[in-house]
Amino acid sequence: MTKRTIQVEMLARVEGEGALHLETEGEQVLEARLEIFEPPRFFEAFLQGRHFTEAPDITARICGICPVAYQMSACHAMEDILGVVLPPSLRALRRLLYCGEWIESHVLHIYMLHAPDFLGYDSAIDMAATYPDIVKRGLRLKKIGNDIMTRLGGREIHPINVKVGGFYRAPTKAEFAPLIEDLKWARQAAIDTVEWVSTFTFPVFTQDYTFVSLSHPDEYPMNEGRLVSNRGLDCGLSAFGMHFREKHVAHSNALQAEMIAGGSYFVGPMARYSQHFEKLHPVVRELADRVGMSPTCTNPFKSIVVRALEVLYAIEEALMILDAYEVPEASCVEVSPRAGVGYGCTEAPRGICFHEYEIDDEGLIVRANIVPPTSQNQSRIEQDLAAFAEAHLALDDAALTWKCEQAIRNYDPCISCATHFLTVHRHERTNQPSSC
Amino acid sequence: MLIIGVGQPMRSDDAVGREVVSLLQEGGLPDGVSCRESTGDGMSLLSLWEGADQVILIDALSSGAVPGTFRVFDIHKEPLPADFFVTSSHLWGVAEAVQMGRVLGQLPASFLVVGIEGADFGYGATLTPDVAAAVPEVVAWVRAVV
Numbered sequence: 001m002t003k004r005t006i007q008v009e010m011l012a013r014v015e016g017e018g019a020l021h022l023e024t025e026g027e028q029v030l031e032a033r034l035e036i037f038e039p040p041r042f043f044e045a046f047l048q049g050r051h052f053t054e055a056p057d058i059t060a061r062i063c064g065i066c067p068v069a070y071q072m073s074a075c076h077a078m079e080d081i082l083g084v085v086l087p088p089s090l091r092a093l094r095r096l097l098y099c100g101e102w103i104e105s106h107v108l109h110i111y112m113l114h115a116p117d118f119l120g121y122d123s124a125i126d127m128a129a130t131y132p133d134i135v136k137r138g139l140r141l142k143k144i145g146n147d148i149m150t151r152l153g154g155r156e157i158h159p160i161n162v163k164v165g166g167f168y169r170a171p172t173k174a175e176f177a178p179l180i181e182d183l184k185w186a187r188q189a190a191i192d193t194v195e196w197v198s199t200f201t202f203p204v205f206t207q208d209y210t211f212v213s214l215s216h217p218d219e220y221p222m223n224e225g226r227l228v229s230n231r232g233l234d235c236g237l238s239a240f241g242m243h244f245r246e247k248h249v250a251h252s253n254a255l256q257a258e259m260i261a262g263g264s265y266f267v268g269p270m271a272r273y274s275q276h277f278e279k280l281h282p283v284v285r286e287l288a289d290r291v292g293m294s295p296t297c298t299n300p301f302k303s304i305v306v307r308a309l310e311v312l313y314a315i316e317e318a319l320m321i322l323d324a325y326e327v328p329e330a331s332c333v334e335v336s337p338r339a340g341v342g343y344g345c346t347e348a349p350r351g352i353c354f355h356e357y358e359i360d361d362e363g364l365i366v367r368a369n370i371v372p373p374t375s376q377n378q379s380r381i382e383q384d385l386a387a388f389a390e391a392h393l394a395l396d397d398a399a400l401t402w403k404c405e406q407a408i409r410n411y412d413p414c415i416s417c418a419t420h421f422l423t424v425h426r427h428e429r430t431n432q433p434s435s436c
Numbered sequence: 437m438l439i440i441g442v443g444q445p446m447r448s449d450d451a452v453g454r455e456v457v458s459l460l461q462e463g464g465l466p467d468g469v470s471c472r473e474s475t476g477d478g479m480s481l482l483s484l485w486e487g488a489d490q491v492i493l494i495d496a497l498s499s500g501a502v503p504g505t506f507r508v509f510d511i512h513k514e515p516l517p518a519d520f521f522v523t524s525s526h527l528w529g530v531a532e533a534v535q536m537g538r539v540l541g542q543l544p545a546s547f548l549v550v551g552i553e554g555a556d557f558g559y560g561a562t563l564t565p566d567v568a569a570a571v572p573e574v575v576a577w578v579r580a581v582v
Binding site: 108112124125128129132135136139142143146156157 | 475477479480482483532535536539540541542
């Protein structure tokens with residue numbers, strides 16, 4: 001029986017390194033591995049002995065695409081230790097910053113990484129030749145997300161204005177004013193984006209997922225809340241370790257997370273959307289209905305539509321925050337150290353980003369534990385790969401490789417930007433019983 | 437005219453474009469000439485040069501040439517070899533941004549890319565001697581053009 005090996009290797013990247021390895025024999029997938037090498041444990045070691053105020057800026061460097069997620073989770077964890085609660089004005093500003101990150105990250109993924117898969121192009125540059133106006137729309141939308149980051153965060157990547165307790169400086173209303181006009185344009189552009197991606201042809205593929213996301217009584221999950229799942233989990237952040245654990249697998253330097261009760265789980269836009277559809281703004285829900293999206297989405301290829309709906313949500317949310325904005329009396333709450341353990345978890349564009357810290361009475365970090373979204377999804381991605389590949393083994397290697405890469409990109413893993421630089425090696429070999 | 441220095445300051449010779457821009461700014465520039473620095477994220481570069489008529493972009497090269505030598509590409513006359521530019525952690529680098537700008541018809545009317553061959557792109561905050569020696573040469577070339 002012919003054994004096929006599809007190996008997709010990735011160039012080394014500053015933010016990590018990943019590869020796809022698929023072994024098949026006859027009509028069966030023997031193994032599907034997403035090999036990721038990412039460095040959060042080094043950051044956890046760097047943090048030991050550093051002052052608690054440094055955690056947001058150090059952990060932001062874990063990712064150049066979603067630094068706000070790391071900053072917010074670190075701030076919340078430290079504030080949990082210090083017993084600090086931010087006033088509504090500062091809380092809203094943090095949410096605005098997060099909206100900027102969702103917009104720029106989601107739009108990058110929708111237009112530059114994922115859409116070319118559906119339209120049959122190797123890259124967004126190739127796609128732009130046929131769809132120049134659509135690509136221009138994507139670039140302008142992303143720039144507006146970046147602009148939120150720049151005006152509030154001080155720069156578009158790795159914001160410098162975030163601190164434990166709030167911000168170093170709150171922008172004036174005049175500084176925000178140009179954003180409002182841009183966001184009004186973006187609102188229609190986001191609607192057009194949803195309508196565009198919902199016309200794509202999606203493979204018929206659904207799975208019975210365990211969705212995990214934050215849950216807030218009044219808001220779509222983003223910057224705070226409890227942890228919930230569609231299997232009945234509902235716990236505070238301090239119980240994260242009672243329900244989830246990380247394990248080391250031989251093919252990855254990244255730890256893979258799993259439910260202690262058993263099985264993989266799925267974090268990110270589909271988990272948020274499917275559990276909290278009713279908390280989306282009415283305009284978003286109505287649009288979802290109009291383009292044929294049900295309130296629960298279990299086809300990961302349709303995650304591109306969910307991301308587009310979340311872009312519209314983030315734009316609406318940002319406009320609401322800016323409409324009500326008054327410069328806060330103080331840009332931050334004063335904080336002083338005390339020994340303790342604290343937890344923070346926020347919704348990075350690609351899913352929950354969990355932080356846990358212990359600090360001593362001088363405010364020095366004794367222990368840090370960071371669980372990024374991509375390592376939480378890694379096991380689930382491998383299951384998707386195996387299930388999807390098994391149903392499509394009739395494809396030749398090139399087509400199967402393309403589809404498998406697309407299945408990985410459904411999750412918008414942090415390594416997805418590198419998958420465009422992959423070198424693909426194809427092997428077919430005669431079955432060797434001893435190697436099975 | 438806009439002069440853009442591209443590079444990652446913590447990656448040794450990769451920072452050479454920014455070093456050139458830094459020296460140009462220290463020495464003063466004629467009216468109408470401004471400078472910007474960039475880590476090389478292609479999507480940000482597209483917005484950086486948006487609206488500019490004339491652009492000179494300076495970046496490190498990794499083409500196998502002698503370290504410290506530099507080449508000038510007129511991107512309206514020749515394609516920019518993507519594999520000459522050091523891959524960044526971002527989705528796109530300089531070559532991809534130029535290509536996207538070309539496809540979308542969003543390139544400045546005059547666009548020169550100056551590539552300076554680097555020797556070491558590992559961790560480090562200083563340029564290697566041959567590359568550092570090229571910096572005043574490139575500064576002089578840019579001054580002659582502007």
